[in-house]
Amino acid sequence: MLDLAIEERKDFVYTKSKQRKALKCDTDSISGAVSQRACVYCGARVVLNPITDAVHLVHGPIGCASYTWDIRGSLSSGSELYRNSFSTDLKEQDVIFGGEKKLTKAIEELVQKYRPRLVFVYSTCVVGVIGDDLEAVCRAMAAKHNIEIIPVQSSGFVGNKSMGYRAACDSLLRLIEPRRGQKIVKRKNCLNLMGDFNLAGETWIIKEYLNRMGLALNVAFTGDAKYETLKTATQASLNIVQCAGSMMYLAKKFEEKYGTPFLRVSFVGIEDTVESLRRIAKAINDQSVYEKTEELIAVEMEKTIPVIQEYGKALQGKKAAVYVGGGFKAISLIKQFKELGIEVVMIGTQTGGPEDYAAINDLVEEGTVILDDANPAEIERFTLEKGAHLLVGGVKERPLAYKLGLAFIDHNHDRKHPLCGFDGAVNFAREVYSTVCSPVWKYV
């Protein structure tokens, strides 16, 4: 049993041993623990923000919008509207007398100015408490302007980040719902990609793979997504789900409502990429797709493997600590590190579920520390105790790693290089090499 300063944290952390133990997860953060997690609004905003031609309006005080203004690296092939941060900027008076009027006027102004076909209105903490009727305001404005205005129920205190994913998915479901009487026609060999946000062009990389396999990418949720294309989502014959944490819910609902099957995939690391491509081909079950897929894999592997092996030589025997947002990413990272000859000695996530932790448990060596909803004190302690040479994380973890004198790998949403697919695997290996083998560590 690990001895932690905060008693309530004990069930969230354990060291892998022969005796398997279920980890506590998917629950609220503990007060005063300095969790690395954000809130419901954050979860919703991450998922929806990559929709490029929508107005994303934050209904609340200014801070919430300030801190989320264009901080993600999602790329667009068209509109740049999504890179703005719109807020109703509630002030004291609005909190006392209600913010519905201001919201109405804000939508009015934005519609006049940008003529969008789609507006998302996010609720924040205050709005949830003062009880503004978002639904009613959105409905009235939508009818008036004949566009879609969708409320996102993302008040910060109603749960953790996962609740925000849920809220975003609910909004997406509303958006893709076919009009009454409209017939759903499924297109063959046509896929939706869920849980990819086109960070540094990752959606485009996957799209190219699919094309080379003889498949078409219909809609990506939500990387480089547009109003127009989102509306065709029901036409896909298969959904592939990458970031399961955020999109599993959508995939399941999709299956329920429109009978579209789904498949969990991961394009993080060579092993998972190859396996995912094969599983997609299998699900499509078409001889020519099989062949093209194998061809694609062969071509890419030949280019990639030697490069990765070269980097791997310098990295043998190093140890990594991982703290990322979602469970599936964590799992893939363990495998990816194995490809480089690196052992993961500490691993945790912000929003992983019980199955994720079970899978993680099966993959890691005995002695690895597994933890949910960690805080800086725990990350510090276990990376040091376990002798990690590098830490994987986001913006908040980076300075901590550096202060501890450790190499650091960005797996955050504002990175400028892709980490998915074969190119991504090379980028990853190069990044690990460039940080672990930097001369700077000689001096610290």
Added chain:
Amino acid sequence: MSETNTHFRNVNENPCNMCMPMGGILALKGIEKTMVIIHGSQGCSTYMRRHISEHFNEPVDVASSSLNEKGTVYGGEENLKKGLDNLRKVYHPDFIGILTTCLAETIGEDIERIAQEYVRERDLSQDLVVAVPTPGYGGTHTEGYFLTIRRIVAKLAKKTQKHSRINVIIPNISPADIRELKRILSLMDIGYILLPDVSDTLDAPYSRLYHKIPEGGTPLAHIRAMSGAVATVELGITVDDSLSAGKYLEEEYGVPLYRLPLPMGIENTDLFLRTLGEITGKGVPRGLELERGRLLDCMIDSHKYNFQGRCAVFGETELVYAISTTCLENGIFPAVIATGSRNERLGALLAKSLQEGGSNYVLLNDTDFAHIREQCKIMKVNLAIGSSEGRYLTEREGIPLVRVGFPVHDQVGGQRILSLGYQGTMAFLDRITNTLLDNKHQNYRSSLYRKYFVG
């Protein structure tokens, strides 16, 4: 001139300010062995930590009471107390700041009472905890910053014996700037109490041993002694009296108050040194005189280039004021002056010198970047000065940005940007002049070709 007050607009498009608790965190991070807990939902503290972290490239630990639905309905008192317990177990702070968020304020949490009860129940010192109401909708991070300092002083300063040090209260400036101020004070051989001091806590040197709370910050004992100082120099002329810690010390303890602009530019720096001289009777040392001479030399070297500058200045009021006056001194005309705060003093303070500058300008209060961008086009601005948030002016309008202030999160070194004192002004001026020169070098060939060859 025109002064536009936009605070009646209904939508803020690309914010030029942050919320109150953000300022509170920045102030508290400058106090020795201090931890901060934000009373509200988890997201606020995480977002603010992230924002601060990116600017300073430092770990920034801030706890949250992680209010959930239950806490919101039945009150978050228990959450907050538990949070305080947990935070003390992990961090062992000597001082704790509790800040509220929108959520806590909207549900009417009385953190002052909760804090008092907490220290009583746990049998702790009354002075361990300061509670500051900082609703996000109550003002910008600038107001949050000054209010928090005032509250800290009100909490800790006690009637003490008179001593010979002077209080120096500063706005949110870079660690490099704080170090420069301290260097100047030391050169003049002046004993001082500087509040708040993030020069080590948010720009900590690498050391083998990691400290969960970084070393440095204004010592608590110093804050307690502020009431006995010979004078207070508050670098906050744009700050409202109700937010001024210097005013508080003057009213409660009769410490004479000098409110000055940031010592940036020749006049402001002269004024700062002159005032220090008046208070202490000490003259300006030779070293600083030489620096002044070098700054003058630098100003002469660049004056012609700078005359082509028409800039937009935006950000926190104190810095905006100091930058604007420095620009004016150097022939660079601040055509658009903007702040996300609602501040009455700024415009009045600048009006005279701007009118003397002879050209039209706009002053935007409580503004956003959509508005700033629009005005930059109208006013034909060719240089932007302020935080990273102005990068859109470059991306969309091709106006180069000289980064200064908070936050600078798209480049490294936000904590190392030096702009104060004679030396800092030189560095600042060089950055500006070279940006204007780059501008020129980049297109003079093509523009002359177009004008005279193509015709």
